[in-house]
Amino acid sequence: MPLNVGCSARPGNARDNKTGSWRTFRPEFDNDKCNTCGTCMMICPEVCIGEDEEGYPDVDYDFCKGCGLCAEECPKEAIKMKKEEK
Amino acid sequence: MLQIMEGSHAVAEAVKLSRPQVVSAYPITPQTHIVERLAEMVADGDLNADYICVESEFSALSSCLGASAAGSRVYSATTSQGLAFMTEVVFNVAGMRLPIVMTIANRSLGAPLSIWNDQQDSIFLRDSGWMQLYAEDAQEATDLHFIAYKAAENYDVLLPAFVCFDGFILTHTFEPVDIPTQEEVDAYLPAFKPYQRLDAKDPISFGMYATPDYYQEFRYEINAAMTRADKVLREAGAEFGEMFGRDYSGLVESYRLDDADTAIVALGSVCGTIKDAVDEMRKDGKKVGLLKLRSFRPFPAEDVKKALAGVSNVAVLEKNLNIGSRMLGAVGLEVKDAVYSSGIQVHSYVGGLGGRDIRKKDIKMITEWAEKGKDDCFFGLREEVL
């Protein structure tokens, strides 16, 4: 790939870097407890919690670093952090 | 049209005719007359630009950087301490490949504080990635601004440029200058078309950081662009010559060098005094000539080699001091490299620092020194105060 003049880049290609490999703990979501309030989606520093068709959290594990912020902040305690098994 | 005016005002006219959209500068002697005139032009509506009245040189060039990245043709001017204060941004602008043109009203660097002329301020930034063009008189200073924009904005170059002209000696001198018309300049220098710009409709990230995997390649590219600038500057200079009748197709200019045994090499306004001195020495039967360097970056080594091919001795008149180097001046180092292994003797003679006047008799003296092979040294030194 030729160098871009002025050390510039087209936007959004940070996605080439799959930070999910950093994870040692993995958030698991219990949709029975979830009230789809969206807190986890809003506060994820990785911007990797989306919504599924029914409005429940849908994690992109390609990027989730397993920080546990979502689990900590979930008002319904619907997210549990589990040790990654690789 | 030929008019008589102050050198600074001639440069301000050239800047106006180049149609910058953003001008950002901080006042510093002896650059002030340029920016004051530009501010007047903006105030009177003669120049359709935003004049950012910044709080420092550091912000002057930083705001130019932003304005250029956002897609405007921009201009700044400074000198000496101001240039030193912007140093970090100077390197940054080149690295981001922004074609900013900045006038340097050459002045010495403190300490001791001195407002007077030498060329240490621009010379010390030789590795920054900016082109460095030097003017002999107000006319050349005027013309080089158009050429600088044209070359800087060329996609094969995309490097910023200093147009250097000697503080006071040129900035504050009244002399006849041919100022072209707006139509003529527009025909030579079309509206700025940025290679890329900050634009919400087509976003880019600009000025990212590079890991060891990439950094060296970026620096390689800057150097390659500077190498290409040699050709682009010549072409821009030749085209200028065709349109305006003043030829700048060469990055060096030889004066009575054809049969010369000794050559004097110099940059800037002192070349005028040297030409007069050469004429007088020629009358006395001395085979001496001048090689004037119009560009120090890119350094036209091949031209220098060719121009000096027939001479035995070279006196490089240095208005800078290469402290700690065996070769006393930075220009001499480059000249010596250009003629390496040719057997030509090259000497740096340092003088005119901090505004010390350089007279024809000084030129004659260093010519004799070079003929005798006198080692690098200062000239015009007041031994009695040492």
Added chain:
Amino acid sequence: MRELRIHGRGGQGSVTAAELIATAAFKSKIYSQAFPAFGVERRGAPVQAFVRFDDKKIRLRSQIYEPDYIIVQDSTLIGDVNVFSGMKEGGIAIINTEKEIDGGVPEGVKVVKINATSIALETLGLPIENTTLMGAFAAATGEIEFDALEESLRERFPGALADKNIAAARKAYDIVKGGA
């Protein structure tokens, strides 16, 4: 090439005088160059400004050490400053004074005295002598045509002020011409 050195005090318009003389020379089809002594002098301190005249492009950039002409804007400078320093034989010194010059005038230098201060006071109502001295310079040296000087003054100053300055210069011009 001919060279002029102007001696004045900060605030007396020496630099303006140099510029206007160079402009008038330019308009008289002579190649000219004007520049100040590059200094940091404040109001009242002795200052200098320079003009060169030639039939071809002027390349020389050094200061002026051996002038053909000098203008002394203020005779109180004589004594403080060696205003005649380096003057060429056959040179002309235009001095704003009505008094005798006691010594110091080099051999072969012609002194043209003019009471520019009183002319300026009469004509301009202000003791600003530089334009008056330009008239004297034009008459004494023939380097610049009076019409060209008039044109330069008209470009520099607005309407009535230009008229007054031209009148002052004219008066000095006529006096010097008459005395010649």
Added chain:
Amino acid sequence: MADNKPELFEPGHRACGGCGPALAARLIMKAAGENTIVVASTGCMEVFSTPYPETAWKTPWIHSLFQNSAAVASGIESSIKMQGRDEKVVVIAGDGATFDIGVLCISGAFERGHDITYICYDNEAYMNTGIQRSGATPYDASTTTSPAGKQSTGNSRPKKDMPAILAAHGSPYVATASVAYPGDLMKKIEKAINTKGPCYVQVHAPCCTGWGFDGSKTMEIGKAAIDSGLWVNFEMEDGAVTKAKKVKRVPVDDYLKAQKRFRHLFKPEPNPEEIAKIQAIADKNAEKYGIDITPK
């Protein structure tokens, strides 16, 4: 409840898990919207979001140097104004860039009245270079250049009052916010961007690595700072405080105890004298901004 505002800060960036500044960037960009040009200072956020050739930013973004973002933004604003364009120019810079090295450029830009929004993500030290003290570091925090030791209880000076400095420049809108309250943060960013003239928002962005807490606790720490009175969320319009978040204050101890940077105040022995000084800072804040909820 996920809102519909587009995400303009992308995953794949290299911030620590649970990074407060990364969350700040995401929220700021959601509030700012697509018609925004971002100017970044050298710092942790710049480094974790733009290693060439990967960038996490989806709007135009530029980085020049550590200390010149406000000046770069001035130039961009001037440039797009001259081109008749209408993008919003937003600086996002850390506290070192803002409180310390960039003050000259910020002061100039604010005095000149450029239509820019300057956002400081305040994580209270130089995190990019390894947790050195800045002018934003709170009293007694132990950093690598203000370490607690036998003769030292950490940083010896209180936090600089940057909002007051910028309000004194005549800024029409100055606000503080915290990543712990995303809705409030986004509202303030929007208000700043839509207010003409130079506006300033200082965002408390807890740094798990620099402050010494688990990345899962970023929001909790942010809230605790506010509950203690050591951080106050307020707004200033034309130089006057118009709003401040009221709290039922709790003693500062809990907030301090939760972070390694204050551990020396409790271990090996508690240092009630120093803790009292920090409590006094919180009390002064409470009085100044009137944040205490008085029992009815």
